[in-house]
Amino acid sequence: MGEVWTLAEFSHGKLSSVSYELLNRGKNLAEKLNTALASVVLGYNVKREYIDELIARGADKVYVVDDKNLENFLVEPYAKVLIALIKEYNPEIFLAAATTTGRTLMPYVAVKVRTGLTADCTVLDIEEGTGNLLQTRPAIGGNILATIKTPNTRPQMATVRPHSTKPALPDRNRTGEVIYKKFDEDVFLSKSKYLRFIKDESQQVSLQDAKIIVSGGRGLGRPENFKMIDELAELLGGAVGASREVVDRGWKPYPHQIGLSGKTVSPALYIAVGISGAIQHIAGMQTSENILAINKDPDAQIFKIANLGIVGDLNEILPLLIEKIKAYKKKEAV
Ligand SMILES: Cc1cc2nc3c(=O)[nH]c(=O)nc-3n(C[C@H](O)[C@H](O)[C@H](O)COP(=O)(O)OP(=O)(O)OC[C@H]3O[C@@H](n4cnc5c(N)ncnc54)[C@H](O)[C@@H]3O)c2cc1C
The missing domain is CATH 3.40.50.620 (HUPs)
Incomplete structure (x- = not known):
């Protein structure tokens, strides 16, 4: 053999x-x-x-x-x-x-x-x-x-x-x-010749290299609500992910999709907001070191793999979380 x-x-x-x-x-x-x-x-x-x-x-x-x-x-x-x-x-x-x-x-x-x-x-x-x-x-x-x-x-x-x-x-x-x-x-011997290496600086934090990913799902309800996900990701120095439902609705473009037919990621922290935890989504993020889920349904599948869960309405939780992080950062800066 x-x-x-x-x-x-x-x-x-x-x-x-x-x-x-x-x-x-x-x-x-x-x-x-x-x-x-x-x-x-x-x-x-x-x-x-x-x-x-x-x-x-x-x-x-x-x-x-x-x-x-x-x-x-x-x-x-x-x-x-x-x-x-x-x-x-x-x-x-x-x-x-x-x-x-x-x-x-x-x-x-x-x-x-x-x-x-x-x-x-x-x-x-x-x-x-x-x-x-x-x-x-x-x-x-x-x-x-x-x-x-x-x-x-x-x-x-x-x-x-x-x-x-x-x-x-x-x-x-x-x-x-x-x-x-x-x-x-x-x-x-080669027909091609190596000239130089140019790093692509044009990309924002790439999903696959990001230490923190904040991902939004259909639970956000409207595309405008995704601004909260973008803001939270920026505050944490992370990248923005999305479920397929979100991508299919045109709220975020395909490069953000995480899951079986999207990207597979393994960050230190994955925050899933308004994502139910369908098997095809989990296939793309289950190797994350820590998973925080925010969902109003206590029986949502995502809580089965989350290390930390918050049961509640994301429209109340996200603004609070953003406010708290901003206040913490301000205090740290002093
Ligand atoms: C072959 C195949 C490949 C697929 N590939 C992928 C893939 O790559 N990635 C992927 O993500 N999916 C994929 N899917 C789709 C997958 O099966 C699910 O349909 C999808 O992941 C669901 O997205 P979601 O969690 O955003 O939406 P939903 O399943 O609709 O979940 C929305 C969640 O938001 C919660 N919610 C609603 N309102 C609020 C609120 N106000 N506050 C808090 N929580 C709230 C709900 O309780 C619910 O749990 C694939 C499916 C197939 C068949």
């Missing part, structure tokens, strides 16, 4: 935390298949501490390709290195994050090694009996959940939606094997 591989994302001299989310997913699959879990790191000056972190968080093996030519992400050299590794080691499963890097790289690799790829999975499991990877993702505008299999070719490749699971926690007692691989210069 081949190994389960995850692509660790290493860029600008750092590992991104999505690498640990993939290890969490991979650990479950490797255990079910009774095989090793390995991470692949491509980059330049990959410090030992990052490799040790991957081992602490579940990797039994780490394949490292450390080369000046891999300092900045370019699809061709990255893909050629991965293809060479796949051909040498024949992994059973290969997962990457559905980030810009993963979405660019993995389809290229999958085509070249003539295997299937399922993009943007939210659930992964192993099929009993066959050992095939069950790759589940929302399809047809999020109206159905499709489970896809790759029964005839290997590796089974999938990209996984960031924040759809928690990062694996470190265990400093774990040990693992580190395999450094070298490649000839011609592997790194």
Whole structure:
């Protein structure tokens, strides 16, 4: 049985935390298949501490390709290195994050090694009996959940939606094997050239990076009431989310939608206001560290996953909350 591989994302001299989310997913699959879990790191000056972190968080093996030519992400050299590794080691499963890097790289690799790829999975499991990877993702505008299999070719490749699971926690007692691989210069040849990195500063706080999210639902009643959500989010330095009901009504544009057919988020604090807690909404925010729900219905589903709940009319609670935070901030400033 081949190994389960995850692509660790290493860029600008750092590992991104999505690498640990993939290890969490991979650990479950490797255990079910009774095989090793390995991470692949491509980059330049990959410090030992990052490799040790991957081992602490579940990797039994780490394949490292450390080369000046891999300092900045370019699809061709990255893909050629991965293809060479796949051909040498024949992994059973290969997962990457559905980030810009993963979405660019993995389809290229999958085509070249003539295997299937399922993009943007939210659930992964192993099929009993066959050992095939069950790759589940929302399809047809999020109206159905499709489970896809790759029964005839290997590796089974999938990209996984960031924040759809928690990062694996470190265990400093774990040990693992580190395999450094070298490649000839011609592997790194590319038709494209890296010029420079320009950070997109135009975006407001991005939902997926926000530490605090204030989300509004149909309970707000009218689009104008969303101003209270915007104000609360601004006061807390957070981002604004919305349920699908709100987006379908045109109160907020689609990029704010959280849930199965929207974004998956994992902030330190998620405040759900006038949101019932439908399963499709919860799918997008259940990994939040703390959930505060405000709803007038004490039996609303959202209270089942909330750490803190306020039962009452949001039209009374929100203005009070905003006033209190403003007063607190004023006092702090003195
Ligand atoms: C395939 C599929 C995909 C979907 N994807 C998503 C998705 O990505 N995201 C998503 O959110 N939904 C999604 N949905 C829709 C989902 O099923 C729910 O319909 C939706 O989440 C409900 O939105 P809501 O909670 O804002 O509205 P409602 O369910 O109508 O809830 C409104 C809540 O507000 C409360 N309320 C009303 N007035 C007040 C008040 N004055 N004060 C306090 N509380 C009040 C009510 O008690 C109620 O609990 C999807 C559905 C399907 C079938």
